[in-house]
Amino acid sequence: MSSDGAVDYxxxxxxxxxxxxxxDRLPRGVVEAARASFSWKSIxxxxxxxxxxxxxxxELVGARGGGARQLTFEAPDVTIELEVTPGSGRIxxxxxxxxxxxxxxxxxxxxLTVRSDRLGHFRVDGVPPGPISVRCLSGxxxxxxxxxxxxxx
Amino acid sequence: xxxxxxxxxxxxxDVSALVRAAASGEQDAWDALVDRFGELIWxxxxxxxxxxxxxxxxxxxxxxxxxxxxxxxxxPDRVGAWLATTARNEALRTLKRAARQVPTGWEVDPARxxxxxxxPPDHRLLEDERNAALWQAFDGLSGPCKVLxxxxxxxxxxxxxxxxxxxxxxxxxxxxxxxRCLDHLRRSSAVCGPQGALAP
Numbered sequence: 493m494s495s496d497g498a499v500d501y502x503x504x505x506x507x508x509x510x511x512x513x514x515x516d517r518l519p520r521g522v523v524e525a526a527r528a529s530f531s532w533k534s535i536x537x538x539x540x541x542x543x544x545x546x547x548x549x550x551e552l553v554g555a556r557g558g559g560a561r562q563l564t565f566e567a568p569d570v571t572i573e574l575e576v577t578p579g580s581g582r583i584x585x586x587x588x589x590x591x592x593x594x595x596x597x598x599x600x601x602x603x604l605t606v607r608s609d610r611l612g613h614f615r616v617d618g619v620p621p622g623p624i625s626v627r628c629l630s631g632x633x634x635x636x637x638x639x640x641x642x643x644x645x
Numbered sequence: 646x647x648x649x650x651x652x653x654x655x656x657x658x659d660v661s662a663l664v665r666a667a668a669s670g671e672q673d674a675w676d677a678l679v680d681r682f683g684e685l686i687w688x689x690x691x692x693x694x695x696x697x698x699x700x701x702x703x704x705x706x707x708x709x710x711x712x713x714x715x716x717x718x719x720x721p722d723r724v725g726a727w728l729a730t731t732a733r734n735e736a737l738r739t740l741k742r743a744a745r746q747v748p749t750g751w752e753v754d755p756a757r758x759x760x761x762x763x764x765p766p767d768h769r770l771l772e773d774e775r776n777a778a779l780w781q782a783f784d785g786l787s788g789p790c791k792v793l794x795x796x797x798x799x800x801x802x803x804x805x806x807x808x809x810x811x812x813x814x815x816x817x818x819x820x821x822x823x824x825r826c827l828d829h830l831r832r833s834s835a836v837c838g839p840q841g842a843l844a845p
Contacts, residue, residue, distance in 0.1 A: 500831075501823070508798045519701065526679040530675040
């Protein structure tokens with residue numbers, strides 16, 4: 493760090509750091525939300541991991557304009573498929589294998605609960621934008637509760 | 646190393662201990678992780694060009710994911726890299742989603758500003774011409790330089806391992822890349838400002 497150039501680099505970064513601290517600081521509400529996220533930690537359920545997201549995994553050439561988004565989450569005992577129409581606040585879902593179960597849509601401010609029919613089909617309206625996770629409380633003998641990874645709709 | 650703006654190594658054992666404590670349910674340890682890595686996650690999302698509202702969603706999603714995974718991490722000492730990578734993937738997902746959607750009006754939905762009682766950014770610094778030129782040049786950067794520099798001005802500074810993980814580049818190349826990006830920034834800000842951002 494002896495050359496003049498290196499000193500300039502550090503000075504430039506320092507000035508950027510000061511500017512970012514004033515102009516693009518981490519909002520307090522974001523910190524509070526991050527802290528509150530800890531209360532969603534759960535230990536009693538299988539985690540259904542996101543294995544397919546049409547937004548990322550599908551090249552929809554010519555399909556721009558707001559088609560439904562498909563998401564698939566897999567846990568050892570259950571697969572949870574979701575279809576979301578952007579901006580609608582509606583989620584249409586399918587449990588595989590088909591089960592009638594309580595299905596809870598969790599979001600940072602609370603949750604919405606519906607029941608899937610015997611074909612494993614469910615529908616939820618009024619889901620707020622932002623991150624959600626779907627929790628499936630299966631009553632089946634073998635089925636454990638499972639919940640999906642969090643994802644922003 | 647250790648000069649301002651240069652990442653210093655994270656104390657990996659401290660971070661591991663925080664992860665273990667959080668996994669066993671200690672909110673204080675969780676809060677310490679938020680203090681340590683919250684700015685890095687914000688920088689990842691903002692560096693990729695997300696709006697504040699989208700960056701807020703990415704940040705929250707990243708922490709919610711950690712809440713689910715905190716007891717399952719294979720390398721607890723690398724939780725910073727895990728968080729940064731998760732945030733990057735979520736930010737890229739957000740960008741792809743936005744690219745294929747028509748505007749939904751969510752940006753102006755009151756629910757998007759979930760009670761963030763935030764004072765407006767302090768623009769007084771920009772009354773200084775050199776600052777204004779530098780910030781304008783930084784804002785106008787795109788691609789890898791914007792992302793890299795945005796990480797390198799995070800406070801507390803991320804480790805080179807974290808920067809390396811999220812950018813998927815070898816740690817040894819970070820210093821030279823940083824200097825090339827700063828050269829580029831200096832040239833751009835000299836063009837932006839009447840006297841140049843580095844004018845004495």
